Structure formats: C-alpha cells, structure tokens
Amino acid sequence: MYILSFRQRDELAALAAKAGWQVVAARRAEGAERRFLASGAAVAVVDARGALAEGLAAAAAMSGAVVSNGGAMLALVSRGDVDAVARFYDAGATHFLASPFSETEFVQSLRFAARYAEGMAGEWQASAPVDPLGWRFDLRGRTIQVTPALARMVDVGESATVRVLLRVLDRPERRAAFLALRRLGGERSATAFAHDLNGIGRVVQHLQHDRQAQRIDALVEPLGSAPDTTAAMRDALAGSRDAGGARRWIDRRLNGGGALAVVLVALNRFEVVNTAYGRVAGDALLRGAHRRIEAAAREALEKGALVARMGGSEFLIATDAPRERIDLAVERIASALSKPFVVGDSIAVLGCRIGMAERNDEENAATLLRRASEALAEAKASDSATLRVADAREEDAPVDRLAGELGPAIDHGEIDIVFQPQVSMADGTIVGVEALARWDHPAMGTIGADLLFAAAARADLEIALSDHIQRIVLERAAAWPAVLSRLRLSLNLTAGDIARPGFADLFLDRIDHSGFPRGRLTLEITESGLIEDLSIASALLTVFRQAGCRIAIDDFGTGYSSLAYLKSLPLDYLKIDKKLAQDITGTVRDRVVVRGVIDMARSLGLSVIAEGVETEEQLELLAKEGCQYYQGFLCSEAVSSAALAAMMEARMGAKTGAGA
Template sequence: MGIEAERATLFIVSGAARSAGDAAVGDLPGWRIVADEGGEGVAARALASRPALLLVDGRGDPAGGLAGVRALGGLAGATGGALLAVVDDGAALDELHVAGATHFLIDRGDPAELHQAIRFAARTPPREPGERRGRGIGISVEAGDAEAWIGSRLAAGTPVGVLMIALSRLDILNAARGRAVGDALIAAARARVEAITLALLGPAGFVAAPTGGDMIVASAAAPATLATLAAALDAALAQPLLVGARQAVLGSRWGMAASGPDDDAARLLRRAGEALVAAKASDGAMIRVAGPEGAAPLDSLAIDLHLAIERGEIDVLFQPQARIDTRTITGVEALARWHHGRLGPLGADALFAAADRADLGIALSDHIQRLVLARVAAWPAALSALRVSLNLTAGDLGRPGFAALFLDRVAASGVPFDRLTVEITETGAIRNLEAAAEVLATLRAAEVRVALDDFGTGYSSLAYLTALPLDYLKLDKALACGIAATARQRGVVRAVMTLARSLDLPVIAEGVETDTQRALLAAEGCAYLQGYWLAEPLDEAALAAMVEGTRC
C-alpha cells in the first residue's frame, strides 16, 4: 500500500460513537476518505479501496476499536502497510499492538495532531509483507519465533499444543478472481484466527504466519484447551469470507500435536508438521493428530535405526495365508518388526518411516530381504512347501539393476524362485510405472510371482492392472473387514472380484477377522485369506506347529 500521486485513500473504521469518516478526522486535504462501520468482510472492502493507510478510530468505543484493529491487522501484516489506531487513552495499547496496529495516537482534542499522525503513518516505509512488530498473537512470520515462544513455555513446565494450518484452494481462487482477492482472503482468515486465539487464550496463545496461507497456532494451556481452540478455529474458517459483494470459502488442512514429556520445541513443531503433511496427502482426513504423548519423534527413531541393524533389533514374523474354503495354509507374508530397546516392538510403518527420514530405505529393504531369505532357506521340512511373500519398496523398483540384484540374492540363498511372491503397493509403483513393469516382468520370467497389495484403496488401481505383470490381487483389509457392514460395501467387493476373475487373477483378502467376513468373501469368489481369523504373525516355531496342526 503506497500513497498515490494525487489523492491517497484513507480507509477508516469508526466505532459506534463516530460513524462517519469525515467526522473522525475532519477536513484532510489530499486524501480520499473511505468510511466503514467494520464487521464482517471489512478486510476485503479495505483491500478493494486500495488504501494508502488504514485507520481505526476507537475514541468513545474502545471495544469496537480493538475489534476493528483485529479485523484489519491481518491485512496490514499481509501487505506490509500501516495501521493507525486512534484512542482516548493508553489503557489498551498493548492489546492493539498485539492485534496488529503499527501506529498509535492518544487523542488530546487537537485535529492538527491527528492530521500529523496520519501523514507520519502514511510516510513510514512499507514493511515486508507479513512483518509485524513486537511479541504476541500474529506478530511473527518466522517459524523460529514460534519455536522460541514454545520453547520458553516448555522450559517453564507448561504444556503446549500446536496447530499447523494450511489454507488450500488459493491457486484456484487466484485464477478465478485475481491475486488481490486471494490476498484479502488470506488476510481475513488470519484475522479470524488471531482474534479467536486472543479471545480464548489471551497471552497464553500465539499465532505466526510463516508464508502465504500457512499459520502456526500455539496454546500454552491445558491439553483440553487445544481441542477447544481447534474446534473454534475450524468452525470459523469453515464460514464464508466476503470478497467484495461475493462470498468465498477457503479449504484448509490441519496438523495437531500436544507436547509430551520428552518434547522440545523443535520436536513438537516437527510432529505437528508431519501430521500436516499426512493431512495434505490424505484423500479424506482434513485434520491429522500427531502420535500420543510419549511417542518417539521420527527424528529420534531415525537416529536409533542407524544402530538397530547392527544390534540385530530388526526381525521378521510370518503371517499365514490359507485357502478360504479349506483353511489349508499355502503360504506366508514376511512382516518386518523392530524390537526397539526402549519402546518395545514397533511395526513396519514406524520402521520404514524412520528409514525414510534417515535415508536408509534401500539399506533397510536389502537387510530385510537377506533376513527373510536366510530364514526361509533354513526352514524345516514341515514348512518347505509354503510360498513366501515379501514386500518391495518404491526405492527397490526405482534402483538401476535391481531385478538382477534381487535374483542373484535369491539364487545365493538357495530358496527356489518359484516359492517367492513379491508384493508391491500402488504407492510403491506409482513413481515410475514403466520402470516398475520392467522389473516385475524380469522377476516373473524367473518364476517369481507378483501380487498387487492393498488393492482398491488408490485411484490408480485400474491403471496398474493393465500396465503391470501380476499374479495376484490382495484385497485391502478395509474392504475385507467392511464386507459385512452394508450392501453397498459388499457391492464394491463383488465388483473387485468380478474384475479379478475377468483377468484370471486370484484374490487374497487381507485383514479377515471374523467367520462372517470369511464366509461372505468366499461367496463372492475370494480364493485366499490372511488375517487374525486365521492367525497373527508368527515366528518359525509357532508357524511350524500351526502347519503341522492343520495337517492332522
């Protein structure tokens, strides 16, 4: 916002006691005065007026003046402009400053003094967009400021909750209505967040706006307060924002985290950020909550993983797969487990997430493949007829020469190629479908079979069926478990089964937990099952005992 060559615009929000802009400032040569009563949409109206200066007149109405500053503070911060607050006394200067006022005048009844304050504020060099002065709600554009604020509260023993909010649909909105409207919406959304946080928490709340439509909200209060604040902010951001005479609604994605006993500020922000990333990647969940208090931060797990392999903490269990009609065990899936020295058993999700953070994904996958092959090669005769499924990662499929490397590894182990099935997920193959197809074709030529895991959960399932050489489909456990819930869900499973039959692909249902689910899946033509109805993941001794028991 800069002063125009001829008549600069002064946008004035007046309290209830002063409803007209000219009455608020008197005769002001060289200025075009736009008076506004404030309220809903005032930030958008202010931006549309192209103001050189924002002024909120709180004389005679301190509460209305503070509300006006809160409503326009986000716009001033987003555009780098000045916001002058005119008041009767200095009682609320701190609150006005926190809400976004950049300049102040305590009125002593001298119109010349007011005019001088207006000229001074308008001539102040513009700040970088988003910059705010002082310490408090909405004053920071740097995540480092949020980290310092959080760190000081944690050091004092105060629990802290963090919300990370990312506004969405901004690119679509900018394309449809212009960048200025998008900026006004961001400013209005920030103003809502700041006002609600200040109203609920006062000095125990903090709002930072690092970039664009991103916001960090921190609550130094009891953990339950974070949920209350999140509900209030969610409801506020779901309400339409006025853009001129029209309305627009912004989408948002959220990550939430509450401090645990071992959290410092960086870890807490990291966990909230990871939850936000998960929310952005989700097809449905708009809000993701980080792990419970006491959960290990991912960075800490990544550090531990560097030592876990050499310490022998990585192990595998084997979950049986059986024919759905006879319960005869025909194979197993190898599932990685991490026996963490401090946290106890951790599943594959935590293991591979830590590996990705530590850039150890390839090394971990190689280790697990060697471990599975060595175990299977040493199995007793009772297990010698079972097929073994092991998972390949996206990193595996993208490695140059991986097919030859894998086949050499299998040959060296002594495990017959035709006893192995490799499982891939849609997310594992989607990075390079053509390269994945080439790797899998080479493995199939050596009699290794291929299964598409978690089928039915991604948008690209049908594309994979035509592009990849496959031997099995593994029905995602959400579909398998949901088959008994509604006729609609049974219809979805029936459609998958019909599709699989048309392609001559046997279906393995994952996550089967009840006999009702098993019976319904069998009726729809499912060939195999895997899940707790049959058995949990087992070590070799328990697996051998189970196989021998089913043969008796």
C-alpha cells in the same frame, strides 16, 4: 543438516559429512517437511540442479517448518537457472549457490546458512529475515530489475521499465528522483532522496553508482509513518506479529512458567491459487486469511493470545487459555478458512491443516514449535484429518522414537522375519507364506511392519530397511527344510523399491545369489505404492514376471485407482484387504461389494487371496463367493521358520493318520 537432492544426494551428503555435519539426506521430495522436522536439523539444503520445478515445490513445502523453527534453507541451482533465485526466495530459501561450485564454496555456504540459523533459533535475537526493498538499473541495456518484495509492494513486475517505476512516485517526488540520479552522473558515486511510498509510508532511497559495472543500485529504507495507536497497543500487549517476534514472545511466556499451547495453521492449495492468479492476489488472500484467523481466535480465546504469520501460507496462534477454549478456537478457525475466498473475479476454496502442541515441563520455544510443526506435517500427510495434536509423552509418540533407533537396529540385526501361512480354501492345505518384518523392541514390545516402515520413512531409511528385509527373507527361505520345499514365498516390494533405478537387476541378482528359486517367489505390491508410479511399476513387474516370479497386488480395496491397476499391471494374484474381507459378514451391501471384487478378479484370470480371515463364518462366505486362498489368525499368526516347519509336519502327520 538435512539435504534433499534429486540427483546428487550421496555426493552432497559426503561433502557435508566430511566437513563435520551430521547429515540426513533424501532423494525424493515426498514427506520433505516431515523428514526435515524429524532430522532435528537447523539447515535444509534443496538441490534443484536439473530438477527446478521439484526443487521449488519442495522449498515451498518446507518453508513453513524452516521459518517456524528458526532455520535456514540453502537452495542449489544450475547456472542456467539463476533467474529462478527470486522464485526460491519467495518459496522460503534464505541462501543460494549456483553451480558449478567447488567443495570449498559449498562448505562455506553451509557455514553461512548454519550461522544464520544459529542466530535465528539459538538466541532468538533476530526477527524473520527481512525481505529487501530495492531495484537495479543497467545503464547499458537501460533495463530495471526490482526485488520481489518491492515489486509486490508497488504492484509492478520484477522486470519493470523506468517509466513504470517512476509512476509510483508523485510528480514532486519524481523531480527529487531525477535530481538524485543527475547527482550520480557527476563525480558522486552515492546519494539518497526521500519520498512517501504507498503501503510503507516515508522511505529513503539510497543510490549507488557502480561505474565499472555500469549500473545503479538502490536500497529502499522504510522510515515508517505515524503509527496506528490501537494497533501499536495491541502489538505491545500481544507480541510482535512476525516470525521472530512470535518466537521471542513464546520464549518469554515459557520462561515465566505456566501452561502454553502453540497452534500452527497452514492453508491448503494456496500455491495453486498464487500461481494461477499472481502474487498480488496471493498476498491479498493471505491478508484475508490472517483477518479470519485473528477474528476466530479473538472470539474463542478472548484475550492473551498471539496471532502471527510465520512464513509462506502458515500462521501461528499461541495462548495460555484452557484446552476447551483452544479446541473451540481451532474449530472456528477451520470453519472460517473453509469458507470461499474472493480472488479477482473468481472464488477459491482453500481449507486448512492444523498442528498443535502443548508445552512440556522445562520446554523451550524451539522444541515446542518443532513439535507443533511435526503435528502439522502429520495433518498435511493425512487424507482427511484437519487437526493433529502432538502428544507430550515420548512413549505415546512411537514413530519419532523408533526413527532414531531404527538405524542401529538394522545394523545389529534386530529386525527379524516371521511367516504367515496362506491356505487353500478347497482342501485346507498350506500352499504358501507371506514374509513379514518384526522388531522385538526392548521397551515397546513387538513392532509390526506398518510402524517399522513409518519410522523408516521418518528417518529416510526406507531403502535400507527394505534391502535388509529382502536379504533376510531370501536367505531364510533358501535354507528351509524339505517339509517347506514346496511352499510359495510372498515378499513385499515398497514404493521406494519401484522408484529405484536398476532395481530389477539388483533384485534378481539378490534372488539368484540366495539360491531360492524364482518360480516359487511372489512379489506383492500395495496400491498406495503404485499411485504415482504406475507406468514405472508396470515395466518393472513385467521384467520380474518374465524372469519367473509371480505378481500380487496387496491390500486391494484401500486405494484410489484399483481398476486402472487391474488393467495395466501384469498380475497373478489379487489380495483383498483385511477390512474388505471381514465386511463379508456385514450387510447385504457389504457382501455385494466383496462379491464384485472377487468376480472381477476371477474374470481377469487372477487368483484371489483374502487377508485377515479370523472366523469360520468369514471363511465359509468368502469360499462361497469364489475366493481361493486365505491367510489370517483362523489358520495361524505369523510364525518363525522353525514353528512353520513344525506346523507343516503336524498337518502332514494328521493327514497320514486320517488316511490310515
């Protein structure tokens, strides 16, 4: 069970766990699609109570992954937001529950959703959920509500008038409708009438009169029309074009053996266009995108490929063609979707992200689609990559593997800390250290902080990992011997730390409880952790600075809003990113950029630390440009507390010997 709740994560997780589900719960929407896929859950719960806009955005982001993997999505809404249920339905939710609700009602809703997902993804017997066609007439208020699917089909609003709805029918068929309604006015509580409907063909409208509620409900049942022979034969040979049919087609191919690849294509910025121009324009855009994808796939793959729309703005191509043909198809699809679309009187440029997976031995449709969905999620999370390919080998997918093993590793104390010296360029003295997390994995060797936190993000353990690291770092540093007693300690804070309510008090209590002096602690914040929370970060860092800590901005030069950070944040140090620092030995242009960064920092009263210094040439040039401190392999790799103490003693002994 995957639960995303912006305000009541722990409470909902406890209820689901009590009922027997294994729960992965999150409080932030970032990476929701990726986390749902990594969790292996069949049911996603989106709790939009008190956070309607965020909930809708998260539902839309996850819908493609949920549909592709035959899952279910339960949306929780506040009683005052019940009118938004149709929007959640459009965004991909399959089940709904409005608060206030009891524990029993919540658990029962989870069971219904799980049963639905079991039928969708377990046996592959059902198609994608049918979008119902119908309307409801309130006899007291004389108002009509139309289901979203019918509203799209006949191009009317979901709160249409009787007159508008009747205009959909031809004159002879309006009479049939009036006669059917008149029959309900007598003793009959149910009746029906048939007519033609544009876009569907022949339909039957089943009418039911609820006298107690004073309303008429109508369910529109499509009967179909004369089939397009060419289309029928193409679908018979290539498989059905809906999500359920696509999964069944894939399953049949896998059961027959042989190679098979699945490519998932998601349109960029579709939700923006859909919101700006309306549902009708959005549907037309999806049809246009589908045609472009079909044409590109048919041209590159020639025959035997399935193209289907999986839900939302996501499409699937499945094929047993050789890899070089698939690569050609991906290239042509990306090229086709990068060209502008006409939306009403305007032009929209969308583009796409693509995820691909090739079958493993003994793999079924569920796991193949999930790997393709994970690759697509990685492409979406990338700044620039259009395509991500899921690697079939477990050893080449470390983040997924580590995500599943990280929780026990934290509990068993397997995550350790090492310290990298920071050196004064003026006299070569070690003046401080940066604490770095390490995991000596039994199979994968030493795992560094970047991969650790990527795995933590996948497993929704970022805060647990950050807390664990902070406690260990402060305990170790508080117990340092006298030879290390003057060193400054740099400790990284994450974006998750910054966003946590009450984190300032919690962290200051943690420092004081450890016994390490606040005045020797530097807190490092990366640019990427500040982009969305600049005002919150500024207030939090001001509290820490007033408490005696110093503040550094880490990896400077890799983000998007560096100048805004320098103006807005209470900083003491600027740490130049490794890549930027090493560029000092590149072209004249590279050196000018590094010089500009150092000059800007110095003019703002900040001390400058260069990361990743590995050669004497880099050190000399950085010193000439005014950099004051450095860290990197030129001095030392990251080492344990004992090795650090031995290094300091050796340096002090060397200085004493030189002085004698």
